[in-house]
Amino acid sequence: MKQIKNFLRWLMLIFKRILYFIAKKTTKINARRIVFESFQGRSFSCNPKGIYHAMLRDENYRDFEYIWVFRDVEKGKKLVDNRVVKIVRFESFSYYKALAGAKYWVFNSNTRSFLKPRREQVFVQTWHGTPLKKIGCDVVKEGNAVTKVSEIPKIYNREAEKISYMISPSAYCTEKLISAFRLREHQKEDIVLEVGYPRNDSLFQYTEDTIKHIRQKLGIPSGKKVMLYAPTFRDNRHSTVGGFLADTKMDFGKMKENFGRDYVLLFRTHYFIAQQMNIEQYRGFVLDVSGVDDVNELYLISDLLITDYSSVFFDYANLRRPMFFYIYDYKEYKESVRDLYFDMKELPGPVVTSQEQLTDAIKRYDAAKWKERYERFHEKYNYLDDGNSGKRAVEKMISGQKSGK
Numbered sequence: 001m002k003q004i005k006n007f008l009r010w011l012m013l014i015f016k017r018i019l020y021f022i023a024k025k026t027t028k029i030n031a032r033r034i035v036f037e038s039f040q041g042r043s044f045s046c047n048p049k050g051i052y053h054a055m056l057r058d059e060n061y062r063d064f065e066y067i068w069v070f071r072d073v074e075k076g077k078k079l080v081d082n083r084v085v086k087i088v089r090f091e092s093f094s095y096y097k098a099l100a101g102a103k104y105w106v107f108n109s110n111t112r113s114f115l116k117p118r119r120e121q122v123f124v125q126t127w128h129g130t131p132l133k134k135i136g137c138d139v140v141k142e143g144n145a146v147t148k149v150s151e152i153p154k155i156y157n158r159e160a161e162k163i164s165y166m167i168s169p170s171a172y173c174t175e176k177l178i179s180a181f182r183l184r185e186h187q188k189e190d191i192v193l194e195v196g197y198p199r200n201d202s203l204f205q206y207t208e209d210t211i212k213h214i215r216q217k218l219g220i221p222s223g224k225k226v227m228l229y230a231p232t233f234r235d236n237r238h239s240t241v242g243g244f245l246a247d248t249k250m251d252f253g254k255m256k257e258n259f260g261r262d263y264v265l266l267f268r269t270h271y272f273i274a275q276q277m278n279i280e281q282y283r284g285f286v287l288d289v290s291g292v293d294d295v296n297e298l299y300l301i302s303d304l305l306i307t308d309y310s311s312v313f314f315d316y317a318n319l320r321r322p323m324f325f326y327i328y329d330y331k332e333y334k335e336s337v338r339d340l341y342f343d344m345k346e347l348p349g350p351v352v353t354s355q356e357q358l359t360d361a362i363k364r365y366d367a368a369k370w371k372e373r374y375e376r377f378h379e380k381y382n383y384l385d386d387g388n389s390g391k392r393a394v395e396k397m398i399s400g401q402k403s404g405k
Contacts, residue, residue: 013114016112019093019096020099020114020115022093022096023093023097023100024100027097027100029100029120032063032064032103033064033065033102034064034066034103034104035098035106036048036051036066036067037106038108039109040071040090040109041071041089044294045294047106047126047128047167048106048126049198050200050202050389051126051198051394052068053201053390054391055390055394056082058394061394066084066085067088067102068086069088069089069098070087070089071089073089079293099117102121104121105121106124107124109127109128110155111162115162116161117162117164122165123163123165124163124167124393125159125166127167127177129310129312130314131173131311131341132313132314132340132342133232133309134338136152136155136156137180137182138180141336156182157181160186160188161186165191165193165396165400166193167198167393168193169194169195169197169385170194170380170382171194172381174192174194176341177192195393196392197385197389198390198393199296200382200389201389201390203299203385204318214300215301218266218287218292219287220264220287220301224263225262226264226301226302227259227264227302227305227306227362228268228299229265229266230306230307230312232307232308249328249355250326252267252279252282252286253281254355255285255355255359258359260284263303264285264287265282266298267287267289268289268290268292268295269290295312299312303322304323304365305323306324307326308326308327309327309340314382318385322365322370324349324352324358324362325350325351326352326358327352330344346373346377348370348376348377350365
């Protein structure tokens with residue numbers, strides 16, 4: 001059975017390669033066409049969305065042809081809600097035609113191996129977060145249940161060969177991207193645009209009406225405060241049947257006992273997570289928001305964040321609200337699974353290893369105690385985020401072509 005599945009996958013890959021080959025042979029490049037793709041067509045979010053909105057606000061790009069990629073076209077039409085934007089289905093022939101004819105590609109995750117832009121095209125790889133956990137060629141642990149460490153350099157080197165520009169929010173992130181994608185070996189260390197993260201622009205542009213609208217949309221009761229729990233996936237928690245598994249070590253019942261009177265808890269799993277947790281018994285307190293397309297909406301309405309090794313805290317920190325780091329498996333994660341780029345002592349919030357400690361930390365939180373650590377954190381990781389990162393990214397990735405870069 002496994003051999004049959006592998007053979008069918010191989011046939012499908014060959015079919016996709018042929019479609020892309022035909023698309024390139026039959027399509028001319030349009031210098032004013034740009035294609036956006038977020039998490040391989042799963043959402044309307046992240047840095048591609050930030051760049052897209054920056055272009056819409058600028059009169060210089062009003063005559064551009066905008067194309068968004070979605071796995072679910074109807075969902076995409078509702079999310080983008082712009083009649084001048086074309087929506088194409090991920091890995092359809094229209095998708096390959098769009099890529100073949102676009103001057104600019106703006107993606108936030110690794111692409112299929114055979115999707116190689118032509119020499120005249122500009123591939124902007126925005127990536128999708130400042131890394132705490134090691135990524136790409138920097139990963140040396142064998143804890144990944146799907147991709148062997150020996151295979152990772154091939155994947156990231158292949159991606160690096162395609163990239164025209166990368167987006168970075170800080171000197172720290174630039175250093176990690178150069179290392180993870182081996183950009184120096186490709187003589188591409190100067191392609192990183194250190195402009196801030198376009199996806200965080202919306203965290204500087206919201207109004208009270210924005211927050212009110214999001215709360216109403218999610219059905220959050222008036223007067224209730226909001227805690228957001230957003231753990232990352234564990235590379236070693238994987239099932240061949242169900243994919244990556246949710247493994248939070250969070251007792252929602254105890255959280256409800258301690259905080260249910262004043263809070264609602266928004267639970268958001270990583271998009272890799274296939275397994276759905278049953279939270280029906282906590283109705284009224286726990287709300288599964290994994291399906292919310294843009295996580296920034298959840299940041300804006302949350303009074304505090306609980307996370308672990310996910311990059312969400314770098315973005316959430318722009319709001320300067322309390323953050324708690326629940327890392328019950330730190331030793332295992334660091335030594336056997338992924339490893340981390342820096343010491344957890346730099347984090348601008350309490351680091352706890354048990355739910356009892358988490359509960360106590362939330363109840364005793366003193367913002368003044370963390371103010372200095374917060375400022376040091378921003379000076380190193382978020383100093384470029386100011387609401388105009390998308391504008392700077394667009395100017396550089398477009399003007400760089402005009403100057404022949």
